[in-house]
Amino acid sequence: MVEAESATPAPADDPPPGPPAPPLPTWAALLAAAVAGGAMLVAFPPYGLWWAAPAAVALLALATHRRRMRAGFGLGVLSGVLFFTPLLSWTNLHTGMVPWLLLSGMEAVFFGLLGAATAWVSPLLDRRDRWNRGGWAWPLAVAAIWTAQEALRDRAPFGGFPWGRIAFSQDTSPLLRLAAAGGAPLLTFAVALIGALAGYAVLRGIGAGSDTRRAVAPLAAVAAACAVAGLAQAVPYAKPGGRSVYVAVVQGNVPRLGLDFNAQRRAVLDNHVNATIALADQVRAGTARQPDLVVWPENASDIDPLRNLDAGILIDRAADAIHAPILVGAVLYTPETGVENAGLVFNPGRTVGDPVDKYVKRHPVPFAERIPLRGIARIVSKEVDRVTDMTAGTRPGVLPVGPATVGDVICFEVAYDGIVRDTVTGGGQLIAVQTNNATFDEAEARQQLAMVRLRAVEHGRDALMASTVGISAFADSTGATSGETQFNHPAVVLAELRLSNQRTLATRLGAVPEYVIVALALAGIGGVALRRRREQLAATDDGTEEDL
Incomplete structure (x- = not known):
């Protein structure tokens, strides 16, 4: 029963501006x-x-x-x-x-x-x-x-x-x-x-x-x-006033949508490597412009390339072929740190075993990348046992990637004001959102892209969203998008982005x-x-x- 609150008459010396409107039936x-x-x-x-x-x-x-x-x-x-x-x-x-x-x-x-x-x-x-x-x-x-x-x-x-x-x-x-x-x-x-x-x-x-x-x-x-x-x-x-960089986003796609995308991790890695090498072939043939940097999405390499020699060699081969650094979305594991969801920078000419710049996701998603109250959650769904708790990073995602300092955020982190702002105040000249929508659908991807557009306006930065299966796109500091890919289709999109060191009022406040x-x-x-x-x-x- 929806109850209405009875009207309380105002004091005689403080009359209301008109008869109070009654509550709706x-x-x-x-x-x-x-x-x-x-x-x-x-x-x-x-x-x-x-x-x-x-x-x-x-x-x-x-x-x-x-x-x-x-x-x-x-x-x-x-x-x-x-x-x-x-x-x-x-x-x-x-x-x-x-x-x-x-x-x-x-x-x-x-x-x-x-x-x-x-x-x-x-x-x-x-x-x-x-x-x-x-x-x-x-x-x-x-x-x-x-x-x-x-x-x-x-x-x-x-x-x-x-x-x-x-x-x-x-x-x-x-x-x-x-x-x-x-x-x-x-x-x-x-x-x-x-x-x-x-x-x-x-x-x-x-x-x-x-x-x-x-x-x-x-x-x-x-x-x-x-x-x-x-x-x-x-x-x-805000209008970015810095120099331009030419950026390639690789959407390698997955063999099958769903929770088992992780079981396909070698195929997903191969997709991104092969698409990058194909772009390099086009550059050599003169049919594509040389990018200054390349961005791969979250989970592009769920095989830890810092521990698995084969995976590291594949990514190095792609970076050498394209002659540009690659920002790689990868899952890492060490006994000391546990499982980490990270962005790694692989530069061309890297020697196997060399350290790489990395950003570790600061906000693993509850009940997706970490399970609070696991015993209780298991009663609700046994699927929680498929999730290994990820270790949260402690530093903002500010990474040097070739000629640009990239503000890197991973997947749902784009929804959190402070996490995105920290990358900009930390020196990020453009915003990169690495995401994996293979367990979701196009509606979720478009909702996420809307957040990227807002962040671009909020901080006066050109931005991009790199997704494993889509939607990948670029957004400028007015919120306009370009290069939007189709969902669940492999694609490589390129755009010229402007770098910026300016801070909007929103960034400062x-x-x-x-x-x-x-x-x-x-x-x-x-x-x-x-x-x-x-x-x-x-x-x-x-x-x-x-x-x-």
């Missing part, structure tokens, strides 16, 4: 929450209807407005289930339904907290005082709560899972350029603010009734939403915008708590009790 609140989940889903690739994200924010805000917290929690969970379950369906392809449903349910709980918090701050719309003229604090609080929810979900549990952040749905949006000013948190806040302003316009319109004087508030909200979108256009894209927005959310929640407490005490002093 129960059936309408449930429908609005459900549609919000579906709208948020289609905002993301492969659908890419970015404008549906603010609509989803508005619908969930309307559904939870003037509800009790437990009702807001339930409505948020409903919306989250209908969003995350299909969004994360690619996790179900080869591991079964249980892990997929557990992950989707866990993420939906965060939407439940979002719904509860949004319901809690409902009084901000109906109160007017010195700091909240006309109830304008309400849309700000709603947008800040969305951002705070993402900040929590990005970090907990087990290091967080940032998939499904509003910012990652905006790769084709005119608002994308905001990422250069405040990163993904500011972009999420702006999109959510536009949605909250739309919800404000609806609620104020309901409260205005036939009073034309009060129709100014919803019109002002629409104007404010347009102003937010207009201000975004004032944020300039780091997590500061997120902290400020989270503080705004906490201020809104705390302000309502103080107001409710004050009114409760006043009601008690009058000998009456109010349903707060």
Whole structure:
């Protein structure tokens, strides 16, 4: 049962700007929450209807407005289930339904907290005082709560899972350029603010009734939403000003998609070696341009090339043939360090046994590359025993690869703000995302490419995504892509990328915008708590009790 919260009249000396809008009927609140989940889903690739994200924010805000917290929690969970379950369906392809449903349910709980918090701050719309003229604090609080929810979900549990952040749905949006000013948190806040302003316009319109004087508030909200979108256009894209490098990305493909890609590791390595040597033949024939560096994807060599002589010789042969360094995605193992997911730099002319520059993945994915609570997880799915815990690296992925200093991140690390930023502040002149989508599908690959596009804008760096099976592509500092490959098809794509040592405002500020927005959310929640407490005490002093 979705419960409505009874209206609390404002003090006589603090009249509301209009009659408080009543809560939606129960059936309408449930429908609005459900549609919000579906709208948020289609905002993301492969659908890419970015404008549906603010609509989803508005619908969930309307559904939870003037509800009790437990009702807001339930409505948020409903919306989250209908969003995350299909969004994360690619996790179900080869591991079964249980892990997929557990992950989707866990993420939906965060939407439940979002719904509860949004319901809690409902009084901000109906109160007017010195700091909240006309109830304008309400849309700000709603947008800040969305951002705070993402900040929590990005970090907990087990290091967080940032998939499904509003910012990652905006790769084709005119608002994308905001990422250069405040990163993904500011972009999420702006999109959510536009949605909250739309919800404000609806609620104020309901409260205005036939009073034309009060129709100014919803019109002002629409104007404010347009102003937010207009201000975004004032944020300039960064333009890399360094020299150019010519980069080749090799997508060698795998014999079969699925969890057994690792059993095909020699075939996968051969695919990447042969494709690189074929490119070298084209260069010698004059039909292709000589690249300055070559990037292979994650898991291109699941045979440790530093311990296995044959694998190392094959990669050296490819580097010598192409006359350029190769950034290789490899799995390493030593008794001292355990299993590592790494990016290695193989330079032409290397002698077997020579050390190589390497980056070790800093954030192995929970329940995919490491298994927390393994005993409990085994009860859920015996597939966990196929996973060997990987050792996390400790240093940012900053690697010299020929004439470029590459900021290297591996697979899902592109979703984590700090990991990508560390490569740029550490000296990375372009961003390389090495990934392996052989256990997923094209929808997951496109969702990941959207993150690469955002990171390119955020840090003013040209970027690339190198995937074992696709999608591989290049992205420039405006978020535009080129050289997109087909999924599950071998390919070699080349592009000229500009290097940069500049830092955008977002790079310089780091997590500061997120902290400020989270503080705004906490201020809104705390302000309502103080107001409710004050009114409760006043009601008690009058000998009456109010349903707060």
